[in-house]
Amino acid sequence: xxxxxxxxxxxxTEKGKYVELRCDPISGHTALYWYRQSLGQGPEFLxxxxxxxxADDSGLPNDRFFAVRPEGSVSTLKxxxxxxxxxxxxxxxxxxxxxxxxxxxxxxxxxTVL
Amino acid sequence: KQEVTQIPAALSVPEGENLxxxxxxxxxxxYNLQWFRQDPGKGLxxxxxxxxxxxxxxSGRLNASLDKSSGRSTLYIAASQPxxxxxxxxxxxxxxxxxxxxxxxxxxxxxxx
Numbered sequence: 753x754x755x756x757x758x759x760x761x762x763x764x765t766e767k768g769k770y771v772e773l774r775c776d777p778i779s780g781h782t783a784l785y786w787y788r789q790s791l792g793q794g795p796e797f798l799x800x801x802x803x804x805x806x807a808d809d810s811g812l813p814n815d816r817f818f819a820v821r822p823e824g825s826v827s828t829l830k831x832x833x834x835x836x837x838x839x840x841x842x843x844x845x846x847x848x849x850x851x852x853x854x855x856x857x858x859x860x861x862x863x864t865v866l
Numbered sequence: 867k868q869e870v871t872q873i874p875a876a877l878s879v880p881e882g883e884n885l886x887x888x889x890x891x892x893x894x895x896x897y898n899l900q901w902f903r904q905d906p907g908k909g910l911x912x913x914x915x916x917x918x919x920x921x922x923x924x925s926g927r928l929n930a931s932l933d934k935s936s937g938r939s940t941l942y943i944a945a946s947q948p949x950x951x952x953x954x955x956x957x958x959x960x961x962x963x964x965x966x967x968x969x970x971x972x973x974x975x976x977x978x979x
Binding site: 756783785787792793794795796797800807808811843845854855856857858859860862 | 870900902907908909910911912915955957959964965966967968969970971972
């Protein structure tokens with residue numbers, strides 16, 4: 753597609769459940785980022801992929817969060833044993849032309865944990 | 867650790883005014899800096915990208931400047947319109963490693979007709 757696509761756009765789940773959020777980056781973009789945005793705050797970095805590997809996962813808050821990008825394109829953010837504090841908008845972004853290129857964001861997945 | 871501050875947090879102006887949004891960052895070792903706008907409930911739309919070697923970038927009514935050594939960037943919006951109402955976010959990209967963007971909390975702009 754022309755832009756970064758994220759699904760689902762909205763997800764409501766119960767505390768303790770497992771959740772998967774999907775990101776389909778712009779075709780050919782090798783760099784992929786996940787961010788989390790809470791109400792009234794700027795996005796916070798979670799994890800960065802260069803190709804298939806997670807080159808920087810320093811932003812993941814704890815071991816309940818995990819992300820994969822097995823074929824270097826689509827990425828899935830996985831959250832185990834969800835907590836109410838995980839409620840936020842999860843944003844995905846991709847970049848093409850090396851370290852100095854422009855970052856393009858998707859519309860985000862809004863996660864609500866009841 | 868890079869920290870980004872945006873001033874003011876909120877701004878309300880009448881239509882037609884020229885305005886300046888300010889962004890400061892603590893670590894000057896950046897690749898570039900991007901300005902985004904975010905409409906309520908939406909993702910981020912890239913407005914301008916300034917490379918670390920550049921002083922400014924222009925797109926239509928928008929002009930962004932960068933003073934890397936002092937850790938400052940400004941976004942100038944000329945002849946503001948109600949459609950410009952949104953939250954504006956600046957994000958420098960740190961050197962070395964992931965080149966991840968670090969965001970401030972943004973400036974919420976309201977342009978009144």
